[in-house]
Amino acid sequence: MAEISETMETEPSPPEQTANQHSPSTTFDDKIMRKTKPGLKRLTLTLTVFFSFLLGLPFLLKSIEIYRSPLPFRDIDLLSHTIDSNPFVFPCKFHVVFVNLENSDAIKPRVENLGFLITSYMSRFTHNNNIPYCGTCDGNYSVSVSVDTGDDLALRESGFDRMAENDEVFDEYLVTKVGRGWGYTVVVVNKGEGEGLRAVVGKYRHGWVVGRVGEMNVVAERVAEMFVKVFVSGGKEEGSGEGEFMPVGADGKIVVSFSLLNADPRDWVYDWDFKEVDEKLLAPTLEALAPIANISVESQVLYHTPKSSYSYWDDEQESHIFSTKDLPFFVNSNEWHLDTSIAAGGRSKILQFVTWGGVVVFNPPNCLENANSMKPLRRKLSSQELNQIFEVFMGQLRQLFGLKSTGFYKGASGTFVLLSSERGFTEWELDALARQHACYNLQQCGTTLGSLSRLVQSLPRMIIKDEIGKQPFFLPLSLHVILAVVREMKRYKQESRKYVAWEAIRKQHSD
């Protein structure tokens, strides 16, 4: 270091000294001008270091980069974006059958146009919602119309009119005639008498409209709404379908866990025959739901589990009311094993949802009588009581899937009667659920993939602690080099300016 500085000490001085000696001109000011060309040695040196540094920078960055799996990031983003913007749309087939149309001659010639009319009404119903529902048949459907003249379908048999009065009987009758294919059928029965139209949706994939068929538009609107709002959307409320939560895990499994909680077994112990419940009440429903989810049922009876929230008496409803806010803390979680994680997934890393189905508070009248007795009262819930309880559970289960249990659907064109199935879910409801489930699954796949790729891309550069050392090395050195380059450049410019100034003066003098 010392040697270098010593040798360099003399270096810059000679040209300036010689310059001073050579022309002792009064105009020469060594602060703003110089007589020799400024040297390029130091500038070249610093620039070389700087550029080699720049060249080495990619290698350095590469060496501190963490491993990123080579995922097709762009394709993933594209896919998730496509799924998001264009929801999956299913193809649907609709069929309308007119019965008894010969009575009203005014309409008969226009039947051919009816298909087109219904389609236009249907598109009006679908376009009411700006964003198409996930799992609907938005635009991807075909409507066919046929008129039953008594020959082809032979719907009219003896006692047809009588059957049309009883919904359940007519529903079963239609199954035998229309079948249980994949299309949805609406039978329009013209009675030629009475006021207005009565629309009923059966347990299978068909419905019927009975009444005096007058104005064709009214019929078409009715039929179109039944197709769009009931068969396709599952009769759900407007807006409730958006981003809806299907309580089915990613692996398609649901564990339905039933717990019978006894507040204090010292007073009374209630028991149930859950095996019977499982076989008689739950099995048909679970069988019906099998295409959507793989459902397993478990049960337990717990004791010393008093409820921790209190109900209030509501005069209007004539019942004790609990607030929905109480639900998560209905029973102190310290008192019981709520989780069914062992049955559900074991050690799977798939996220599991625990959803509250609902709570039924059962208050048998003979409880109080036994309050002060020494021996606890032991009772088994009778099948009648169990039926009552499980009706409520079924409603709660339907609610979980976003289905109503009111028995009717109030649409824009009128009210539709919905027949309820003994299995808890009608076929068209299951269709809608299956479509929705498939669509949400697809959407979830897209979002999961998208967020995965975003996560991988956003991983920080340096997470390995052994690499930390490169920062203290890299930072001051690079700063040093950059500063040196800047200074040298500045200096070179300044010196060049001095030289140019001197040159100008010399030229003046020589002139």
Add this chain to the structure above:
Amino acid sequence: MARCLFILIIILLLFTLHVSSEEEFTEELLFRPLPDRKVLSHFHFESKVPPTTVYGHHHRLFPKAIYQLVHKYRIKEMELSFTQGRWNYDSWGGFDPISSSNAKPPGVELWAVFDVPPDQVDTSWKNLTHTLSGLFCASINFLESSTTYSAPDWSFRSLSGNLRYGSLPREAVCTENLTPWLKLLPCRDKSGLSSLMNRPSIYSGFYHSQRLHLTSDEFDPVALHGIVLEQTLTIVIQPDALETHAAFSSSRKLQPSWSMSSLFGKTVDGKCALAKSSNVYVQLEGGLVYNMKDTWNNIEGNDGEIVQEVPYEVSPDRMMKEINSFHKDGYSILYGFSINNYHSSKPFDLGFWWKLPVTWSCVKAPLRVSRFLMGSGNEKGAIALSLQSTEWSQSLLKADNNIEKCNLRMYVDGISQSLGDIIEKMSVSPSEDKVSPGVMEMVLRLPCDMKSASLTLEFDKGFLHIDEYPPDANQGFDIPSAIISYPDFQTRLQYKLDNASIKSPMVSKMQERRTILSYTEVLLVPLTTPDFSMPYNVITITCTVFALYFGSLLNALRRRVGEEERLLKSKDKSTGKLQLLLSKMFAKLRGKPWEPPSTPPPPSSSSKFISSKVILKIILIAAIAFGWQYYDG
């Protein structure tokens, strides 16, 4: 004859059906005074469920979590214990069924037998550890690593192949482990005997061990018993002495009298409404009974005065005497109290009052085994296992008077070293780094007149990779307890039941023949731990040196020394005001008259370094560095 056979078969069928058609829950509590003025309390809960093929999978008493666990991982048998404290084999005994099955090594011990093909056992074990970890709020999932569990071939239990054994000696046990354990009981700690479990008294005891043992034959072709879940809590407490009879109250020899309320601060408000039977027992050991008789010269029935605390003086419901005792004169006595008829207005509080001082000793295990570390330094060490015969082994051998049994046969599971011709069988699976722990199993046949023996095993301490050290590595590494079993000795307490109709799972457990098991101490081996900051320091220093070298080289190459010197000289001529001020101040401080600087101050470095330009530069660099860190990191 044919009819007879037919009837017999029907009865048999009826009997089996009767046995396996209902879920059952029983609760029991046993007290036993210990020779060193302490009291052993042993809670025993048993839940049974008939096989699924008969009963279905909906239960009203049996915990759902355990049923699902058994079915998910196909468990044949499993035992999980959480223990704090060390069982004192010398004073609390090591031979009787209770100490043999409830004295557990400190921390967590888990073993399980699976009914799965051998290649799936490890997967099942790993999943099981994770599930149990969640279920019991403990770090049992650390047993997942293949270095923490082993598969003993033949020593631990005769079951082999599908058995896995692991223990975590350092696991701290507290209420968060007890609460999930209690949740498995139908009454939890709300009523019944479990309501006695006052947390402060349990955890201030000398020893407590909470155990969960389950056996299932669900996967057998013919399931008979279903799943049996046995939950025990064993506590050793030093009772606060109750007020005793005046004559001996000052005597130190008198054992402290105690009652349930003095031990736990609580009484029992009646049985758990769901329990089939709910009993409290007091067990007096053979030695105690013998000595009491001897001391007091008393007649039978008056020994060990057990009274109910005022105002209820209830004598025990039944008394059971041991038969076939190995004590010549003393036989153990079990007093049973049924708490079926007690309720909140008539609580049950058992009191035990000593009237006269008495001393006795417990039946010890045939050998007193202790394990310790030898050697010093960080390179090598040795583990020693010392075996000393107890007085009981002698008397036992004499009592048996059997040459065959003169030899002690013993399994040592853990680490020890060969001993010549007394080794009958030995298998060693040496530890493999990061793959498996070292396990040594050996059968020793010790001669009858042996007083003591010791085994030493030398070992090398290895170096681990920096990532493999646990947090707080300086504490050392725990070596789990070694297990010693005596296959030739089987223990059982046979009681003559005065009333055959009373079926007590705990008493029938005592009557079962079982192998004696005992555990050694946990060892703490200090390992060489590196200076964990060293790699970082090395990297930092190297990088700094490099940065300095490059920086100064670059500086040296591009400096213009001559020019700088000239610049300095010109600057010196016009001395800064600051410098004048400074020299004035210095002069004042020194107490000398100030002279204007005739000669330029030699290095003038102080003023140069604090020049605003330098400060600006430093701030700039710091700002850039900060920005770099902020955006890059």
